[in-house]
Amino acid sequence: MRTSILGATVALALVTGSATASEGPKLAAQNWSFGGIFGTFDRATLRRGVQVYNEVCASCHSLKLVAYRNLGDVGYGAEEVKAIAAEFEVTDGPNDDGDMFTRPALPADRFAAPFENDKAARAANNGALPPDLSVITKARKGGSDYIYALLSRYAEDPPADFELSDGMYYNEVFPGHQIAMSPPLGEDAVEYADGTKATTAQMSKDVTTFLVWAAEPEMEERKRLGIIVMIFLTALTAMLYALKRMIWSDLH
């Protein structure tokens, strides 16, 4: 009975926790390098993801919580970070004359926002606001699997009975299926520095990995520390249990 009560309690957590996560179209679970408790970000994937992000996504989306210097945490050298940052312009100031000015971004800057403000972003995007992508994989049900599916599962021809509004695109996983973002990752949208073939699936996977890292830059450290903590706690709890048995033995 005791185990069944515990089971029921866990079930309560699972039922209520996952009850709302089961809506929407089915997402295929991808085999992510960062999956599981031992998962880490594959560095080559991440590098390609940075390239896709900077060359494609960054022209419409901001990434305001991530700084260029953060790339140093995943294998980029100081000079490399500087070079990547310098490809973007940021607004700074006011200077001594009281004017704002633009300058190349520095490693300390957050990823440069493509638009001055939300209104400007909407004006340039047919009225739609491209969301900030800093925590996008934490902010969507399905996380990385959803983002991957969103990027790779556009349909050129919507189902016959589907009415698509002007300037909208049909996406298999987006809620309501109408999305304002045009299919962003056509074949060979980027030319990978490492020579990998830039298929839609490849780019989607790479940039999704980058976005997961952007949302959870602490993930590798978190899991590494977690494993040590679990080993320690298991040993400690086992010893406490043995001690408990020993202390209580004179009662039985």
Add this chain to the structure above:
Amino acid sequence: MTTPTWTNPIIKWIDYRLPIFTFTQHHLVEYPTPKNLNYWWNFGSLAGVVLVIMIATGIFLSMSYTPHVDYAFDSVERIMRDVNYGWLLRYLHMNGGSMFFIAVYIHVFRGLYYGSYKAPREILWIIGVIILFAMMATAFTGYVLPWGQMSFWAATVITNMFTAVPLVGEAIVNWLWGGFAVGNPTLNRFFSFHYLLPFIIFALVFVHLWALHVHKSNNPVGVDMKGPQDTIPFHPYYTIKDAYGMGVLMLVYLAFVFFAPNFFLEPDNYIEANPLQTPPHIVPEWYLMPFYAILRAFTQEFLWIPAKVLGVIAMFASVGILALLPWLDTSKVRSARFRPIYKQVFWLFFVDCLVLGYVGANPPEGYLILLGQVATAYYFLHFLVVMPVLGIMEKTRPVPDSISAAVTPGGTSGKEDT
């Protein structure tokens, strides 16, 4: 209990003036505890441990948090990214809330099963109910602080409940908000409440323990301790048992923190609050879902009282009714072990709470509306009809004369639960 004689002169000097050592000796070391407590009795101290963790992590989080509508969301993410081990503090705090409720709910259900609320522990129980109310208020205000979409809209939905108050409802809500909508003043005061309430809970826990230490713990047999043969000293027997329990709890708690930190959170709360965009589906945290289901169960006015007012009353009453349980339960026998029918009814009630949780987690559509109403009706039926009637009708099994008689081989009654 004898007053200990201290040999160390410093301890002796202090204890003569402020008897903290004697106090500790009486309440943590010699403290007579029933010798037959099972592991369900671990959860009170576990909840206490989690409360301390929550207060400690919360104090450090508040050092880097900015309670302003323009900065709150980003400041939480900044804690996660730029504060040393900020992600650990924040995930400990976030998941700690869930662990606190898990521990406390188990603690409450243990009390229900073994009749811990019965005389002479009514006040102990009522203080517990007040703690539960305070916990809910703390959890709710805490949910608002990251200023995500769920934060904002949960704050809007819950504060709007007060418009149900006749005549002055609108004024009360404006007063709560500090304006005409949930906004910066609301966030500021919620932060203030969220910092204040845990210390009130902490104080209430001491009163709870004070009341506990008067008549001491109930036990699985539900008969009073009759003498030294029924008790063991708290230390080392229950200190080590609690320490072991804590190890197990930490394994579960930290597994979530390190490997699935966002398991209990709605993804929508990682979208910054936007007053112009209502999420399709507003939900509270899992531990409030049964009460949310009760709130939404009332869909029609009754005796000219609007449905909304009924829902609000029912929601508060669903927790408050626990305080009346010592008098609603008319049975003279405490423990469900000797109440064959109550034992079944208890599990029915437990399942009813799970059903309410499930209904609260999902949009009120289709059969879920009726299911929520039936489950809500049964929830109150359990307290208002089943408990009073069952106590009178039920033919209980013979209760052992003492704890010793119950746990000694050949004693009056079996020791198995079920």
